[in-house]
Amino acid sequence: MLRIVIGLGDPDEADDLACGLSATSVRERCVLRSARSILEEARGEFESALSSYREAADAWSGFGDVVEEAFAHLGAGRCLLALRQAGEAVELRPARRTSAIRTWPSGEGP
8 A cells, every 4th residue: 555655646645554554463564664665765765765675575585475575675676776876786686586487377487
């Protein structure tokens, strides 16, 4: 939901949505990490967002959600680009693998 609201250009509404989140399970803690990352990036707080996205990617990896992990890696990559550190954008590699796997009908990837 936050990604949609941010995409519509309303970071204040997204911030309001995130304030209502609470974490009582592992998945919910992962969601909160992602939400924090998304909001920091939307505010232009790229260094903080980069750190948050990296934490979110690790959390999602531990939880086993490869799609959310890929979103976190992509977010970290966007932050590196915004910080003019494109050479360090190794976060994009796992996201690319996940994306490639999902596009192949067999699920085996290239």
